[in-house]
Amino acid sequence: MHHSQDLQQVLALREAMMTGDEQRLKEQRAAGKWTARERIAKLVDEGSFVELFALAGEQDMGAGVITGYATVQERPVYLFAQDFTIRGGAMGKLQAQKITKVLDMAHKTGAPIVALCDSAGVKLDEGAQAMNAYSEIYQRMARLSGVCPMIALVLGPCIGGAALLASLADVSIMAKKVGQLMVFGPQVLAAMNGVDVKPEALGGAEAIASQGGCTLVAEDEAHAMALAVRVLSMLPSSNLEDAEIIDSDDMNRLLPALDPADVDSLWAALADNGQVLEFFATYETSIRVALTRMGGRTVGLVATAKGQTDGKLTSGALTKAAQFVRLMDCYNIPVVSLMNTRGVYVADPSAQISLIKAQSQLLYAYAEATVPKLCVVTGDAIGQAYVAMGGKANADVTYAWPSATISALTPEAAVAVLYKEQIAGNATIPVEEARRQYADEYVRDVAGALNAAKAGLVDDVIDPDRTRALLISALEMLASKRDSNPAKKHGNIPL
Incomplete structure (x- = not known):
């Protein structure tokens, strides 16, 4: 009682x-x-x-x-x-x-x-x-x-x-x-x-x-x-575990013909059952980030996009991507980067320090991450944007589509420097036509995907239809990856 x-x-x-x-x-x-x-x-x-x-x-x-x-x-x-x-x-x-x-x-x-x-x-x-x-x-x-x-x-x-x-x-x-x-x-x-x-x-x-x-x-x-x-x-329950693997789609499914600039369609084609969960969807959209599954494994997607800056990356977008890459690395989630960018966006030429810091943050995040990192150059990979997005140096496997262009400058800007005298001195061809011809020549001989592969800047030039299958194969191969940073209290990310 x-x-x-x-x-x-x-x-x-x-x-x-x-x-x-x-x-x-x-x-x-x-x-x-x-x-x-x-x-x-x-x-x-x-x-x-x-x-x-x-x-x-x-x-x-x-x-x-x-x-x-x-x-x-x-x-x-x-x-x-x-x-x-x-x-x-x-x-x-x-x-x-x-x-x-x-x-x-x-x-x-x-x-x-x-x-x-x-x-x-x-x-x-x-x-x-x-x-x-x-x-x-x-x-x-x-x-x-x-x-x-x-x-x-x-x-x-x-x-x-x-x-x-x-x-x-x-x-x-x-x-x-x-x-x-x-x-x-x-x-x-x-x-x-x-x-x-x-x-x-x-x-x-x-x-x-x-x-x-x-x-x-x-x-x-x-x-x-x-x-x-x-x-x-x-997500896994902690940093000592991996996210659960859930097989639910054909790993070897081929991609339909896709426009590299159409991020939504590209993501849907790569993802298991077309299911993608985008983070920060309305913020700084020149880079987009999302969680998905590929071959049953949780994957973090990072994709450059046209946004409001015609494919050039803003400082806010670079910082957003850096935060996302670090989150993926925290919880052992591989990162797949899809690169198609014309460079970085300079909003104010007299105030570029924020852009420099933002590039450093993303570069740091990729370099510090020890998870599997894959990159596909689907279109342009120009200048500092290529470096900030990881590039070959910070990816375990890098692929390029045949139409990709990898260069320090856009082909148009490059020929304006390299062939300035030839363009000006050619009276038989209009200036714009001469620039276009030299730009095509520059892509063919210097900046094209095949030249990048010959130089070791990409691991292979692939059939776009097989992108999903090859990425899943690489993820399987890298599942046992073991990498670690030097012993230290923590790094000093350039905030």
């Missing part, structure tokens, strides 16, 4: 801490948002969630965040979910302690972390303690980076310190209409400088995605959960 009474007290306390504020619950429903517990139930395998530290703190001081572990597609994950219906999901000392405990457990056991973010900020009545609480979480996340995948779902306001939770994650997913990511909310900005900005325009999913502030944008919360499950399925 005594045990029964004690159990009833525990259950009553647990029930009280699970019940959100009635008014906030109504607001949550009105905003079209799920509760924290509903989100967990939608994300994990049915009945698998085990809550940890539910009774932490006096009364309900530890409420506002739910922590625990579960399985997603039968793989273990740790998670924490901020509960906006309890004090707006505000972060305090006890909430941080609960989160740091599950982060520590993920570190020890080698399992991914999923964060369901929905918080109005910190507990102001705790003062500096609340700020230190966030610092404890940041420190754990920084040390966990590259050890276990961290995925953050922004499903409500993430303002101030909460915004860094999403930024420190490996993958961040924002739901349209409900997700908000910002340092200062509209009210604070209005008080600071009198500017009145709508929350969606300031920190909504599409606004943040256009600035590279989130990895993926979801149409709603259900879509966000589906994206999280899909990302988890393509």
